[in-house]
Amino acid sequence: MDRLAVLERIQKKVLWLGTYTVHHANSLRASSDGIKVGGHQASSSSVVSLLTALYFDALRGDDLVAVKAHSSPAFYAIQYLRGRLTAEALRELRSFGGLQAYPSHRKNAAIVDLSTGSMGLGAVQATFGALASRYVADHFASPSRGRVVVMVGDAELDEGNVGEALAEEALARLTNVLWIVDVNRQSLDRIVPDGRLRQTRAVFEACGWRVDELRWGGKLRALFEKPGGDRLRRRLDAMTNVEYQRVLRTPAGGLRKALVTNGDGRVDRTLDRLLANLGDATLAELVADVGGHDLRLILEAFAGARRAADRPTVILAHTIKGWGLPIAGDPLNHTLLLTQGQIDELRRSLGIAEGAEWDGFPPGSDEAELTRRLPALFTPPARPASVEVPTQLDEAYPPECSTQEALGRVLGVLSRLPVADRVVTVSADVAVTTHLAGWINRKGVYFPHAKSNPFADVPQAMQWKESPSGHHIELGIAE
Structure with a gap:
């Protein structure tokens, strides 16, 4: 076959x-x-x-x-x-x-x-x-x-x-x-x-x-390798998008003239010789290759x-x-x-x-x-067994606190529980202001490969350790 x-x-x-x-x-x-x-x-x-x-x-x-x-x-x-x-x-x-x-x-x-x-x-x-x-x-x-x-x-x-x-x-x-x-x-x-x-x-x-x-396709590439083929390649490569689209719509009988005629009206004899033995239909097919x-x-x-x-x-x-x-x-x-x-x-x-x-x-x-x-195309796998999620947390909250502070406290508790293995956080360059520092310090930042942290030996409120085992995904502010 x-x-x-x-x-x-x-x-x-x-x-x-x-x-x-x-x-x-x-x-x-x-x-x-x-x-x-x-x-x-x-x-x-x-x-x-x-x-x-x-x-x-x-x-x-x-x-x-x-x-x-x-x-x-x-x-x-x-x-x-x-x-x-x-x-x-x-x-x-x-x-x-x-x-x-x-x-x-x-x-x-x-x-x-x-x-x-x-x-x-x-x-x-x-x-x-x-x-x-x-x-x-x-x-x-x-x-x-x-x-x-x-x-x-x-x-x-x-x-x-x-x-x-x-x-x-x-x-x-x-x-x-x-x-x-x-x-x-x-x-x-x-x-x-x-x-x-x-x-x-x-x-x-x-x-x-x-x-x-x-x-360019294989047929045109082969023609480029023939004597004078470099002229055809330069001619096609130099075309604007509008020019090329117009060439594609040019009737086969007029295509040859459009290709071999320079901007000043003169005929490129080398290019003309290259195309001389090609029929109009073949030339049209090649230009679209x-x-x-x-x-x-x-x-x-x-x-x-x-x-x-x-x-x-x-x-x-x-x-x-x-x-x-x-x-x-x-x-x-x-x-x-x-x-x-x-x-x-x-x-x-x-x-x-x-x-x-x-x-x-x-x-x-x-x-x-x-x-x-052929191998079978993708089919969604069966949903995995659900994990046990706690219905309440052993955490105290001040009488008045922001939702961001509350989020930080919740994640702090979750980070010490088995369910944390299934938790992923994402932020668009706002991890600090959304109180994710404690979570990140415990669970790390996810990156497809491990990266060194020159500040690892410097005491900081948030340690930025990036590795494939991290649980926080950081995005740029463009989100």
């Missing part, structure tokens, strides 16, 4: 099912008013390759995933192909009681690990969840060291809470975190401003993350992230919004829906037989066999 070839066929099925699910919900299912009910064909298709590589190769049974909210049609298609949803569930997207437009753990806990509908919140929640997972592993000898995989769109990184979270020192020590950024260069209203990707990379690097960028749609490169990046043992990884995967669809690269494709004619043409181009629109993998096919051999 050629695994890569099988994955290529799987991603075509994912692209079709995700796109057709939205089409069915908005154009085929009976409706009293004809109003668009939701689902994003363009935003979903941009991550089809990434999701295919993730769910049909890279994920292990104890990995949790926070998928990009707008990728839900492709995500649901994958859950169907993995046997966790029915075709009927796909047909009920956005119907009353049906699948949500955005992944919702509350509504679909069996398949959705983490809700991601509010931009920026899901990514941050998932990453702090990874910190909590590391805490549990350090304190209770938990056998699970599964990863938390976060997928976000590049425009989603504009949310201020994302940058605030990345600045937290403890997160940069988490080896169980992988972020995948869908760099499709488009937000809802516009093409993402130039320089934003450079800023994103700089922020992650400054925060101590390992950064892996998938800019970005790393986020090259399964081989994606799998290599995922493997590299798993090997990284000292810090979290972010993969900046360049993609095309609307990939594989006639609306690919259109600056206003976020809310566009394919027409019936476009759907019919897509069905034919992907090899889907008429009447087989909802079919999964044929029994006995390589796709079905590959899927059968």
